Amino acid sequence: MAADLQAKYSKLAQEYSKLRAQNQVLKKGVVDEQANSASLKDQLKQRDQSLRKVEQEMDSLSFRNQQLAKRVELLQEELVTSESKSKKGKSKGDSPSQQGLQTQSVFDEDLQKKIQENERLHIQFYEAGEQHRHQEGQMRARLEELESQSAQHQAVVDGLNARYTEAVERLQTDKARMEAKSQTLEHESKECRMRAEECQQQLRRCQAELSRQLKQSSSVIQEKVPFNDTKLSDFNSLNVPAHNRRHQLKARDLAGQALAFVQDLVAALLNFHSYTEQRVHIYPRDSSIEPISPLNQKFSQYLHENAAYVRPLEDGLLQLHQSITEDTVTVLETVGKLKLFADHFSAYSHFLQKILPYQLKSLEEECNAPFCTAALTAKNRELQSDVTCITTQFDKLSNYINLLALPSVRQDALPQTSTSAVFTQLAACLHSLQDAVKEMSKHYSQKASLEGELSNVTEKLRTTTECLLGSLVSLTNCTSKIAVFFSNNLDFFTSSPGYGPTRGGPAATLDPLQAESMLANKKKAATYLHAIQKPRPQSVPYKEALANRRVLTSSTESREGLTQQVHQSQEKIARLEQEKEHWLLEAQLGKVRLEKESQRIGELEAQLAAAAAAARGGAPPASVGPAAAVPPADASAHDQDDAEAAPKCPGTEPTTSTSLVGMLSTTFSSENVGDEESREQLIKDHYMARVAELTSQLQVSDSKAVHFHAECRALAKRLALAEKSREALSEEVKVANQHVARLQDDLTTTKRSYEDQLSMMSDHLCSMNETLSKQREEIDTLKLGSKANAKKNKGR
Secondary structure, three states, X not given: OXXXXXXXXXXXXXXXXXXXXXXXXXXXXXXXXXXXXXXXXXXXXXXXXXXXXXXXXXXXXXXHHHXXXXXXXXXXXXXXXXXXXXXXXOOOOHXXXXXHHHHHHHHHHHHHHHXXXXXXXXXXXXXXXXXXXXXXXXXXXXXXXXHHHHHHHHHHHHHHHHHHHHHHHHHHHHHHHXXXXXXXHHHHHHHHHHHHHHXXXXXXXXXXXXXXXXXXXXXXXXXXXXXXXXXXXXXXXXXXXXXXXXXXXXXXXXXXXXXXXXXXXXXXXXXXXXXXXXXXXXXXXXXXXXXXOHHHHHHHHHHHOOHHHHHHHHHHHHHHHXXXXXXXXXXXXXXXXXXXXXXXXXXXXXXXXXXXXHHHHHHHHHHOOOOOOHHHHHHHHHHHHHHHHHHHHHHHHHHHHHHXXXXXXXXXXXXXXXXXXXXXXXXXHHHHHHHXXXXXXXXXXXXXXXXXXXXXXXXXXXXXXXXXXXXXXXXXXXXXXXXXXXHHOHHHHHXXXXXXXXXXXXXXXXXXXXXXXXXHHHHHHHHHHHHHOOOOOOOOOHXXXXXXXXXXXXXXXXXXXXXXXXXXXXXXXXXXXXXXXXXXXXXXXXHHHHHHHXXXXXXXXXXXXXXXXXXXXXXXXXXXXXXXXXXXXXXXXXXXXXXXXXXXXXXXXXXXXEEOOEEEEEEEOOOOHHHHHXXXXXXHHHHHHHHHHHHHHHHHHHHHHHHHHHHHHHHHHHHHHHHHHHHHHHHHHXXXXXXXHHHHHHHHHHXXXXXXXXXXXXXXXXXXXXXXXXXXXXXXHHHHHHHHHHHHHHHO
């Protein structure tokens, strides 16, 4: 680890040195550019100075030009004055006029020279100004370009400086982090070395312990084991091999995937045979209009039996998938259900061989039809070869599957060295079947397109042909998936699963006759291990167990006494409940008596007041006598102590009444008749109220029960309706899925036909373009030949 850190640090240092050298080069370039910029600025200053000189010269030339213009004006004025003077002095001699003419010619020449010099100066001035503006523009553009380059270089330099500073800071932080990491790694390496030393010590101890256990086990085996069952293959085959759970899960997963693919294959084959049967009844003769040929009748009869041969394939593979579980041993010698699947596949292969001659003759009959074209005949020939090839491939697949099923029936039927070759040939045969079905689908699609061009094709035939094409497309997809699946998992099929009774003995294959015994031994071993792996219950200490036994013995002895106490307690509780009801009734009776006594006292007080008023008047009323005054005293005495008053009163005797609520002791007298009636009335009212309450509760319970019963019936009906709707929806979903699959197949068929048509149209378009280009070349050659002929005719 330290060497890696040193290498990384050296790499970083090299990169830093490279970046530093690049930085120096860039600095040198920036300095050079700055020097060039300064020199250009100096040149610009010099040009400005020369421009100023030229401007000064221009100013002086313009001033000179103005002076010359003024002189020309003066000369013109003098010329005018001289002309006027010459006109006045005509009468004078010729000599003055000649002198004037000479002077005039001199002035004219001088003026012409001045004008030419002025034009030349103007031209030079304009050219110098244009050259100066052009040079100034160039210098300004050059200056702007140099300034932009300088700014770019400065930005690059600033960016590089920032980048280098960041790189330096990052490298410094990386260096610090690497140093800290190196220290931690050194510490960890020290700990690892210490741990390695400890592990070595533990390894030595383990080796010593294992060697001791090996010696002990070998001595035990030599002394206790009567024979070694691994030396003989017959005995060794009964031993339970080591369980490979990963292999079992993988095998079950692959069996499930294969089952799904075979289900799709079975559906595609059923559709293919059914639609072929429908086509036989429609083409070349429609059975609804005229009877079909005996050959096609027999062919249709055989095709009608396809489900009896196709559906067992799915059932056989389903049983094979169910036989592969996580607890079983899955090798070719133990999968007995593979033989059942192989038999079903052989039956289907024989079915294909049985219908092959009829299918070939049916295609031959289509070729002999009057409306069959040469192209259709060619396609039928190709379909005959395709059908023959598919039947041959199914026959090969049946042979290979039977070979793989032989080890589960007979020992040494298939050597282990040949198993991988059989699986490889099976994968190649699946790919050949895929290619054959693909070619058949292609030829059938072309045949359908050719039949669609005929005039006597009915809509029924067109629909059946499209369905047949869809079944062929689905069959192609299924065979392709199966071939790819088998090729992808070929390594798993050809690899050794790790099973076999080779525990300490010579390698041997499993005997299918002894495989069942081995699996039974495996189940027994698993059951035994599961039984011994159950957690043991916690043991009770001896002293606590003795104490518990004493308590249990004493409790057993006192069980009868406790039972009697429970019965007595229950009887006492029942008696107390009865007494409770009794005293509740007594309390109600006491309340009634109190009310009656209070009423009686009120009446007596009223009678006493009336008697007192009558006594004051001197005539006592007849209704009031000594018997009327006695009852209050008796009533008060009865209220004070009912128990003492009862035996003192003559003609009274106590009675005891027993009812459901308990026992009640009463004393009958002439005065207590009303009390007993009121008591009976109260009891009756109490029971009537109780009965009414129980009746109302019973009615409520009945109504609730009826309501719940009705609700349960409604829920049951709703559940039945929901189940029916679920089944209907599931059927609709299945129909929709089938419709979607059929539409997808139709889409792929249509897409393929369109692609074929587009390719044909593109080829036709290319051929047309080639013919058009050839025609154009011929036209051009003819034109050239006609022009040459015309030229020859003209020459003649």
